[in-house]
Amino acid sequence: MLRAALLRSHIRKQCRSYVRPTSQVSAEPYGHLPTSQSPITPRMNFINSVTPDGTQIPTYRVLDGVGQLLDGAELPELDEAFARKIYENMVQLPIVDNLMNNVQRQGKISFYMTAHGEEATMIGSAAALANDDEILGQYREMGTLLWRGFGLDNVMAQCFGNHQDTSTKGKQMPVHFSSKEYHFHTISSPLATQVPQAAGVGYAIKRDPNRRGKNCAAVYFGEGAASEGDFHAGMLLASTIPSPTLFIARNNGFAISTPASEQYHGDGIAARGPGYGIDTLRVDGNDVLAVLSGIREARRRCIEQGRGVLVEAMSYRVGHHSTSDDSFAYRPRQEVEDRKRIDNPIARYRKFLEARKWWDEEEEEELKDRLKKDVMKAFKKHETMQRHEVKEMFEDVYGGEMPWNIKEQREELKALLKKYGKDWEPWRSELKKHKGEGKELLEDKSS
């Protein structure tokens, strides 16, 4: 017994010597573990919260439901022109979405995904980033590209997969954009793969003297995708191997049919940030000024500390998951209607602008009119445009020399088209859809 008591006091003394000579001494009467700052306590105390009082992580909001400044909230730096640019981009998004959704229904494109309900998250975050920050998106982030000036032509070209599509040269499904010019990395359907990639992008930025301290990698992902192992890997990497990586979780309540309540049992995605030792904020994703302000500060910290920062933007997926989905099979129509009416991010922001006399009814009409015309014009231009040349199919598998197998297979297709291209109806009509109608391949003398 004596020995044990002696041993205890010895260990205690030893442990105390690890305590920094600060006021912490009194807060840690028993000292702390030798290898960490974890204070020793005689009380058994399970925890299941990242807030000291066990409440949920709060949601940062600037504007209330009718567009007025919340008591105690601070307005982000914002002049009239910038404020209007944000609004115009928010209004444009559903106009593009509605048209493309209908175009898909008419069978003119195979697939589409809308961002209905997430306009404030998309545009607010895009507005808070520098235009040359690297964006790694999931698939619903077209709004961030449009904010940067990608343009409707590029959107249409990609969705129609025509020969002006520089995003994927007709190789990927609609909404799988990519643009080096606009610092928008190539979208991939497999979920969350972009998250650890973002940590690598952030690290590369940090190592580049021209971009270090100026840029960050901003990665978007849904609350569903955040369940993938890749999400956790990415967060872990950006904190442990510090890199300016800004994690933007779009929590829109659903992953296809699965409600967020079945996606996690903890306090959303935000609760995971502190687990990886990174600064975290939850914002009202339907309040564009909260998103703007929150992402700005997150970005500042991210670049200053050179370490990952997490922002969870709370919104609601008003649209169906995609054109392949009918969400009324798993959620009541009324719920969607209610959300649209009660918490419309565009209407909320418009009230704010109108109260400042930065916007009025007349301008609203004018804007919508103009945007609809622009979208229609771009659509008409791209609707009937031919696809890339058939030969393009074999390109970009490898850089450098094309390997023998692909060369031979291209020759095989060439021979088949030569033999049957004119005779076999299914191929003849398919060839007509491509620029050059296969001639470039047939006349190719390169091999």
Add this chain to the structure above:
Amino acid sequence: MFAPSKLTQASRRQLALLQAARRWESTSGTKAPPAGGHLPSIATSAFLRQTRDSSLRTPGLRWADEDHAGPPSNALGGRETRKMNLYQAVRDAMSIALTKDDSAIVFGEDVAFGGVFRCTMGLAEEFGRERVFNTPLTEQGIAGFGIGVASMGQTAIAEIQFADYIYPAFDQLVNEAAKFRFRSGGQYSAGGLTVRCPTMSVGHGGLYHSQSPEGYFMGAAGLKLVIPRSPIQAKGLLLSAIRDPNPVIFMEPKILYRSSVEQVPIDDFEIPLGRAETLTQGSDLTLLTWGTPIYHCETALHMLANPPAPVAKHVPESLRKAKIELIDLRTILPWDVETVAESVNRTGRLVIVHEASKTGGVGGEISAEIQKRCFLKLDAPVKRVTGWDTPVPMQYEKFYIPDALRILDAMVETLSY
């Protein structure tokens, strides 16, 4: 055959052609389709069993609801069938598994509301959310969880939403499920695990909604891999897969979910794993495939026997009576080498069709084994009709996925080699 042949290659080829032609003249030939030559589509496929009688007479079908002690009975009296498409048949199989095996659970992304392809429709309501449930979005988690359940001797039926998204689970499937039995000296096994996933192309899925990843699993000894072609096949093979003592990956061709319809026996039955099925008998060429391309092959057979006018000039008269043996491999791992080798030893020619890329595709493995077993009987090199060695390119898919014409061309080339 390494003995230097006296004949030049050209004259040997000519000889082979002559011999072959003679053989075909002696056969009665495939029955020509009606004048006007309507080509079969999936909807009109002769391989789909549209009547109760033909359904109940599905080769290899074994009733699983009889007393196993007694000899298997072939009595068809009292057996009923119902019209089902492939997703309904898959659902029916899972419903039977859940009913008969209290330990069975069904889980995956979005399965509770019925799954994005409707395969689990109503199962959560019928069997409760403890047994049929949504998982969070994590394929590696789904596979690992399923292995854990199976290691406890229970039955885990997992869904991966698309075969294209099975890769996050690759480690769990290849390093864990496949090796569980071996590495524990037979004490543990993941045999109770079945992983279902929709596979193959639909024509506009691009890189990540069109893949046929079966080839990636060929080296994973310990796993089985099954791809059904029709509703009856799907139900019988899935029930076998669920009850097989090994972990099974069950890939369902997604274009067939709705388009393939059969009268499916409503009772509990199994179709054995590891057995190919010969769909048409022939003596001149073996055409081997699985899943969706079965139907392109069927079309190609008709085109060969009775070529539509525009391509007729490319199909020599002498070849039109060729008798083609079409085989559905069904189980890809371990594959039925006996059936395939026996067939090729009779026909001397083999054409393999799959949607996956050629390099690293299952066709390569089969070709190597068949050339070893049938070397002296081969009249032509084994020919593969496959996707090209590129990812699946959305706007180019019609020139990427093997279609009836490419299969026809391969048969003509192989027959006239």
